[in-house]
Amino acid sequence: MPSLEEELFPSTPGKFKIDRGHSMNRQFHRCFASTSTMFLWALFLIALTVSYLSFQSFVDSGSRYFSASWGGIQWEKQVRNSAQIHRSGGMSVLVTGAAGFVGTHVSLALKKRGDGVVGLDNFNNYYDPSLKRARKSLLNSHGVLVVEGDLNDGKLLAKLFDMVAFTHVMHLAAQAGVRYAMENPNSYVHSNIAGLVSLLEVCKSANPQPAVVWASSSSVYGLNDKVPFSEADRTDQPASLYAATKKAGEEITHTYNHIYGLSITGLRFFTVYGPWGRPDMAYFSFTRNILQGKPITIYRGKNRADLARDFTYIDDIVKGCLGSLDTSGKSTGTGGKKKGNAPYRIFNLGNTSPVKVPVLVNILERHLKVKAKRNIVDMPGNGDVPFTHANISHAQREFGYKPTTDLQTGLKKFVRWYLSYYGYNNRKGLQ
Numbered sequence: 001m002p003s004l005e006e007e008l009f010p011s012t013p014g015k016f017k018i019d020r021g022h023s024m025n026r027q028f029h030r031c032f033a034s035t036s037t038m039f040l041w042a043l044f045l046i047a048l049t050v051s052y053l054s055f056q057s058f059v060d061s062g063s064r065y066f067s068a069s070w071g072g073i074q075w076e077k078q079v080r081n082s083a084q085i086h087r088s089g090g091m092s093v094l095v096t097g098a099a100g101f102v103g104t105h106v107s108l109a110l111k112k113r114g115d116g117v118v119g120l121d122n123f124n125n126y127y128d129p130s131l132k133r134a135r136k137s138l139l140n141s142h143g144v145l146v147v148e149g150d151l152n153d154g155k156l157l158a159k160l161f162d163m164v165a166f167t168h169v170m171h172l173a174a175q176a177g178v179r180y181a182m183e184n185p186n187s188y189v190h191s192n193i194a195g196l197v198s199l200l201e202v203c204k205s206a207n208p209q210p211a212v213v214w215a216s217s218s219s220v221y222g223l224n225d226k227v228p229f230s231e232a233d234r235t236d237q238p239a240s241l242y243a244a245t246k247k248a249g250e251e252i253t254h255t256y257n258h259i260y261g262l263s264i265t266g267l268r269f270f271t272v273y274g275p276w277g278r279p280d281m282a283y284f285s286f287t288r289n290i291l292q293g294k295p296i297t298i299y300r301g302k303n304r305a306d307l308a309r310d311f312t313y314i315d316d317i318v319k320g321c322l323g324s325l326d327t328s329g330k331s332t333g334t335g336g337k338k339k340g341n342a343p344y345r346i347f348n349l350g351n352t353s354p355v356k357v358p359v360l361v362n363i364l365e366r367h368l369k370v371k372a373k374r375n376i377v378d379m380p381g382n383g384d385v386p387f388t389h390a391n392i393s394h395a396q397r398e399f400g401y402k403p404t405t406d407l408q409t410g411l412k413k414f415v416r417w418y419l420s421y422y423g424y425n426n427r428k429g430l431q
């Protein structure tokens with residue numbers, strides 16, 4: 001007779017002895033054998049289902065980027081209308097990342113002065129996509145179409161270039177954010193490396209080739225401690241994957257300039273802020289938390305030193321972008337072949353006066369008329385650098401770049417926008 005234990009757990013390894021010669025045991029063995037076969041089949045089916053589901057999710061994640069609906073006569077008409085130039089000597093510009101913070105402002109500025117603008121954006125959910133949709137509506141109301149699609153969709157890019165002879169590309173689409181790179185490293189490779197190459201491939205084959213102006217970042221200076229940061233300083237010590245992908249972008253664009261004659265201008269933006277800004281950035285999330293009575297975390301550097309940034313107001317950045325487009329010089333290639341040397345330029349676009357993060361908080365408190373609940377912590381090893389400070393003399397010489405908005409003034413404009421956009425204006429005490 002099997003023990004109670006054997007009856008309860010007949011297939012427990014080591015418990016069931018097949019050489020007992022007992023018919024009951026043999027029956028049990030057959031039963032065990034068929035159970036284990038069924039078990040193996042079940043395992044096989046589960047494995048099949050799992051691989052099918054992961055394949056589906058792979059397809060889905062791909063189509064998340066490529067799900068855009070584009071094409072058709074009506075759509076083509078909208079693209080051509082948006083690209084129409086309304087001033088003599090004007091340009092037609094493809095603005096990537098047009099529903100982003102800088103992209104929206106640059107697109108509006110170009111449109112307002114009579115240039116043709118077609119926007120492209122993948123509307124990903126790195127931060128609240130409803131803000132991107134609101135920016136898109138703003139652009140639409142000014143006659144700028146934002147095509148929904150991803151940089152890695154080469155067919156869409158080729159179609160856009162087939163329809164419009166873009167003179168310039170203002171490439172602002174990117175996976176931004178220094179600290180998020182530790183959470184989602186692949187998104188940086190997808191947008192800042194693969195997406196960039198996909199775009200450059202189409203640019204180099206276009207006839208005529210456009211001039212390309214694109215957003216690099218002050219973060220490429222990484223651990224450089226020579227201040228202020230000049231374009232010729234070391235950029236081989238990035239502190240974050242974000243910085244590394246931007247630095248890689250500078251090298252990648254250089255090869256397209258060298259091999260195919262594309263005119264390239266890389267702009268190293270220094271912590272850009274302002275109305276319609278990015279909710280993931282400190283000034284924006286601090287404002288949200290202060291208004292909601294929630295604490296804010298302020299990072300502190302080595303030896304309790306405050307961190308500082310060369311915060312740069314969006315209108316100054318827009319002037320820098322337009323100045324770069326206007327002076328970009330032409331690409332030289334045709335049919336994917338270089339016909340001569342084309343410009344390769346890099347510019348710092350900063351404010352030239354760094355401000356410590358706690359001082360930024362003081363200014364916000366004054367504008368919001370609410371005290372912040374400060375939680376001061378040592379800077380975690382998350383890719384942040386202790387300070388940034390731009391030397392802008394190169395951009396000044398080349399196109400008269402001169403920032404004019406200090407942090408106090410710029411944050412006032414941001415707060416005014418924030419209160420209005422999020423409906424605080426009717427609430428008492430926040431005017």
Ligand SMILES: O=C(O)[C@H]1O[C@H](OP(=O)(O)OP(=O)(O)OC[C@H]2O[C@@H](n3ccc(=O)[nH]c3=O)[C@H](O)[C@@H]2O)[C@H](O)[C@@H](O)[C@H]1O
Nearest residue numbers: 176177178217218219269270271281282297298299307384
């Ligand atoms: O110039 C750039 O190349 C980059 O600028 C921006 O990065 P950063 O300069 O890091 O801006 P941002 O996040 O606003 O943090 C500002 C300060 O607040 C500190 N900080 C931040 C968050 C927080 O909770 N607490 C805090 O103290 C933080 O330690 C830092 O000292 C862009 O996001 C980035 O996409 C890129 O364009």
